[in-house]
Amino acid sequence: MKHIGKSLVLIIIFILLLNLSAFAATNIASTQQGGDFRGLWVATVVNIDYPIKATTNSEVLKSEALQILNYAKNTGFNAVFLQVRPAGDALYKSKYYPWSKYLTGKQGVAPDGGFDPLDFWTSEAHKRGLELHAWINPYRVTKRSSGEPIHDFASLHSTNPAIKNPGWTVKHADGNIYLNPGIPDARQLIINGVLEIIDNYSVDGIHFDDYFYPDKNFSDNETYKKYNYSGKSLDNWRRDNVNKLVRDVSNAIKNTGKNNIRFGISPFGIWAKKSSNPKGSDTKGLESYSSHYADSLYWINIEIIDYIVPQIYWNIGYSIADYKKLSTWWENAVSGTNVDLYIGHAAYKAGNPDPKSPWYGAGEIERQLFLNDTSKIIKGSVFFNYNVMAKNTAITNTVKTIFNGRDGKAPKVAVSISRPTSNLTTSMSSFYLNGESDPSQPLYLNGKLVENRSPKGYFGVLMPLSVGKNTFTLSQSGSSDSCTITRKAETGSEKMSAVEIPTSSAFPQSQEYRVPGEKITLTCQAPAGSKVSVKLNGKTYSMKQISGSTNPSGLYKATYSVEYTMPSFTGTPRNINLGAPVYTVNHKGTVRTKKAPSNIGVIMRGSPYYAEAANDVVDTYNAPVSGNGAAFELYKGMVDSVTGMTGNYARLSSGQWVFKNRVRIYNQASPSSSIVRKATYETGKADDVFELTMTSLAATIVSYDGQNVVLNVSAPSSAAMPKLPANSLISTLKYSTGIYKTEYILTKKDGATIEGYYVEKTDTGIKLVLKRKPEVQSLTKPLTGITxxxxxxxxxxxxGAIGPLGTRYSEKDINLALSFKLKKELESQGANILMTRTNNSTISLADRLTISRNARPDMFISLHANSMADNVDISKIRGFSVFYREVLSKPSAQIVYDSVISEHGKNKHGVNKKNFYVTRNTWAPSFLLESDFVPNPVEFEWLTNDKEQDKLAKTISTAIVKYYMQ
Ligand SMILES: [Zn+2]
Structure with missing residues (x-):
């Protein structure tokens, strides 16, 4: 068959363009677009791609065909390979083969109304500027699915050539029937079938895949004996049978005179390996030369095919069969011949969820296509298969973007690094870079290809940092950007210039108070390898070195410590000053002492030492650190006794710690405590209220575990417990009281819902409010009356989190956009919406909580998008999570989470309990959404997509309606 040169094809196109009416009806050459061939395999066997389900309904068959062709056109393909003979059958009207069961459900049954799929596909493909290649599986007669009988002649129609000529078939060990390639009449049938297609349809090509002999154990002894005229070995004879078919098909096509029809084959990606054939590739794996008897090299060398599409279905660098080695091998194979080389790509492997897999995301296909671009010999690609590609947006977008780039259709974007936002110095050993680029051009980071960019060209890469200056340069054609990250050297042991105890290291730096029997740690720094002791309250204690070498050469700073138990005292409850600890270091005979800057004291139980909340709200903490978030809140004027003091914190009798500067701390001559005088319980439509009357305002904290509301008051009680109304939210109210405090336990009734709880000051004490769940009033607007x-x-x-567009579009913008969309959705359901922020203003976490505390909404939703530390590869982290603190918030948080996961198919990061500032609204269900990860390029694209935000808002709103309807 004569090869059509590229220039001739271009001349033909030019002539066709001059005559537009002819253009629509005539084949269009493949090189019309970017010059490269872009094919898509559409498999019909076992309904892999078409039709979705066998049917005789020609309208369904047409509409599915158009969907595939439109996809191919929109993605930038210029050729479609339609499998028209999946297994001894036809997707067109044939005199040799029955209608395919994969088409209509039963072999031999035609589609309704005389519909001919191949005719339709061909004309519709041409209307879209796509070539249509008829893909034939030459030898296969049956393709057994699991559960189906083996060698199933009964499934074949009476017109099937295997029924008419059972002697041409082989029952193979895989349970399938094959035409025997050694029988000349069987080969002639295949040739006739090809000619029939060419005569009746204006297809652009005839295409065989990799199915020749299924394997070596083929039962063809009789045929071998009968037709092996020239005494070939079995292997050579079988190969010759395949070669004859390929040669005869080629000649038959040539003899039709239709020079525009191209004949090509897509063999298994390994012809032979070097270890078994010196001409083979430097790979391992199955060899089509000896396993399928497919001698592609022979077909290429004598040019009986127009193109070859080796199925190189492995990744670059794969140890057994490296894509790069194989593509180079095939380049050498076609070099100097008129056979075009296209690569068959395993698009079906892309989108592996394992970030460690080379097939994670669309990266491998992108790498392969960019690698092909560096070749002058590879003229195109064919992708297997339609269905998986159409379902995988990432792979579709990647392929489309690269096609667009080759066509010069992609918008040019300058490379820019958004993260880090500026050059920086860090002690981290790696850093995650973010930014944007032109997606249609390969992007290089210090010369290495950047993988798995988003369709818009956003990138995220974790880079290791060496100690000192690290310069990162991102570059692609005509554009580059750089940043510098300096990694600090490990701070080893710090040198000291003299034997001493630094004042700033001597504990305590501020007044320390504890109760008798409590243990504290006395600590200071001194040169490593010294003898260090501390004197406190008349006694000396030797200290232990807890950091650094114990025998260094030179003076290096080390930490010393000893545990100290607070002594007990008798007599009137009071505070006792033990003085400041005095530390002594002895380093090789050099002795120095240092007195700590502050004193240590003992607070005896019942000591009249008090703290009064000085701010409207004073947060309390479980330990003298604020980093883990506050536990409770006290209100202005509430008084509790002080039982400890360290650093900036004071401890109250409840065990909670508060910042010293948020309370007024004072001593009184004699103890004076508040007393609870009266307790009442009332029910209402929205709330139940448990009210305590006190002689003065005692500190009160409250918690709820889903069963019991526990109210702790730092005052004894003389009040009788009220009788509970029949419709109260709680079943029992118990209390226990002592000299210093009273604890009330309110147990929730089975089936009742406590939707929120909080303490408020009254003129005579406090009240505990238990919120009832709002009832849905209107089915058309179910959130009516709900704030x-x-x-x-x-x-x-x-x-907030910084992603590929840096501060041009950061988390704060994403959150605000989503909050407005969610507002609209919830309002359409009747809800009254309040917002902590309606513009780009700075609002502290405390202020957000205060806004909520003042408004007492029925629900509080904090909107965030996620991130990770700078030394994490966030390009590989995706997903959605919800956080809540109060047990009562879990049901609503869970519904929203489940809905988003199921509606948007997000990776599951769970509904997690966490003490965030803004999830501390105990007065109503309150949760925080962490939508996708901002620095993840693909997730960032989702987060900033207006339509996706609309959908997410709708999902959340629908979930909230569902919560209230329950
Ligand atoms: Zn955030």
Missing amino acids: IMLDAGHGGSDP
Whole structure:
């Protein structure tokens, strides 16, 4: 067959373009677009791609065909390979083969109304500027699915050539029937079938895949004996049978005179390996030369095919069969011949969920296509298969973007690094870089290809840092950007210039108070390898070195410590000053002492030492650190006794710690405590109220575990317990009281819902409010009467998480956009919406909580998008999570989470309990959404997609309606 040169094809196109009416009806050459061939395999066997389900309904068959062709056109393909003979059958009207069961459900049954799929596909493909190649599986007669009988002649129609000529068939060990390639009449049938297609349809090509002999154990002894005229070995004879078919098909096509029809084959990607054939590739794996008897090299060398599409279905660098080695091998194979080389790509392997897999995301296909671009010999690609590609947006977008780039259709984007936002110095050993680029061009980071960019060209890469200056340069054609990250050297042991105890290291730095029997740690720094002791309250204690070498050469700073138990005292409860500890170091005979800057004291139980909340709200903490979030809150004027003091914190009798500067601490001459005088319980439509009357305002904290509301008051009680009304939210009210405090336990009734709880000051004491769940009033607007507060995270000077567009579009913008969309959705359901932030303003976490506390909404939702530390590869982390603190918030948080996971198919990061500032609204269900990860390029694209935000808002709103309808 004569090869059509590229220039001739271009001349033909030019002539066709001059005559537009002819253009529509005539084949279009493949090189019309970017010059490269872009094929898509559409498999019909076992309904892999078409039709979705066998049917005689020609309208369904047409509409599915158009969907595939439109996909091919929109993605930028210029050729479609339609499998028209999946297994001894036809997707067109044939005099040799029955209609395919994969088409209509039963072999031999035609589609309704005389519909001919191949005719339709061909004309519709041409209307779209696509070539249509008829893909034939030459030898296969049956393709057994699991559960189906083996060698199933009964499934074949009476017109099937295997029924008419059972002697041409072989029952193979895989349970399938094959035409015997050694029988000349069987080969002639295949040739006739090809000619029939060419005569009746204006297809652009005839295409065989890799199915020749199924394997070596083929039962063809009789045929071998009968037809092996020239005494070939079995292997050579079988190969010759395949070669004859390929040669005869080629000649038959040539003899039709239709020079525009191209004949090509897509063999298994390994012809032979070097270890078994010196001409083979440097790979391992199955060899089509000896396993399928497919001698592609022979077909290429004598040019009986127009193109070859080796199925190189392995990744670059794969140890057994490296894509790069194989593509180079095939380049050498076609070099100097008129056979075009296209690569068959395993698009079906892309999208592996394992970030460690080379097939994770669309990266491998992207790498392969960019590698092909560096070749002058590879003229195109064919992708297997339609269905998996159409379902995988990432792979479709990647392929489309690269096609667009080759066509010069992609928008040019300058490379820019958004993360880090500026050059920086860090002690981390790696850093995650983010930014944007032109997606249609390969992007290089210090010369290495950047993988798995998003369709818009956003990238995220974790780079290791060496100690000192690290310069990262991102570059692609005509554009580059750089940043510098300096990694600090490990701070080893710090040198000291003299034997001493630094004042700033001597504990305590501020007044320390504890109760008798409590243990504290006395600590200081001194040169490593010294003898260090501390004197406190008349006694000396030797200290232990807890850091650094114990025998260094030179003076290096080390930490010393000893545990100290607070002594007991008798007599009137009071505070006792033990003085400041005095530390002594002895380093090789050099002795120095240092007195700590502050004193240590003992607070005896019942000591009249008090703290009064000085701010409207004073947060309390479980330990003298605020980093883990506050536990409870006290209100202005509430008084409790002080039982400890360390650093900036004071401890109250409840065991909770508060910042010293948020309370007024004072001594009194004699103890004076509040007393609870009266307790009442009332029920209402929205709330139940448990009210305590006190002689003065005692500190009160409250918690709820889903069963019991526990109210702790730092005052004894003389009040009788009220009788509970029949419709109360709680079943029992118990209390226990002592000299210093009273604990009330309110147990929830079975089946009742406590939707929120909080303590408020009254003129005569406090009240505990238990919120009832709002009832749905209107089915058309189910959120009528319900107030929901939306809290768009971050804002103003706080951008939140930074992603590929840096501060141009950071988390604060995503959160605000989503909050407005959610507002609209919830309002359409009747809800009253309050917002903590409606513009790009800076609002502290405390202020957000205060806004909520003042408004007492029925629900509080904080909107955030996620991130990770700078030394994490966030390109490989995706997913959605919800956080809540209060047990009562879990049901609503869970519904929203489940809905988002199922509607949007997100990776599951769970519904997690965490003490975030803004999830501390105990007065109503309150949760925080962490939508996708901002620095993840693909997730960032989702987060910033207006339509996806609309959908997410709708999902959340629907879930909230569902919560209230329950
Ligand atoms: Zn955030």
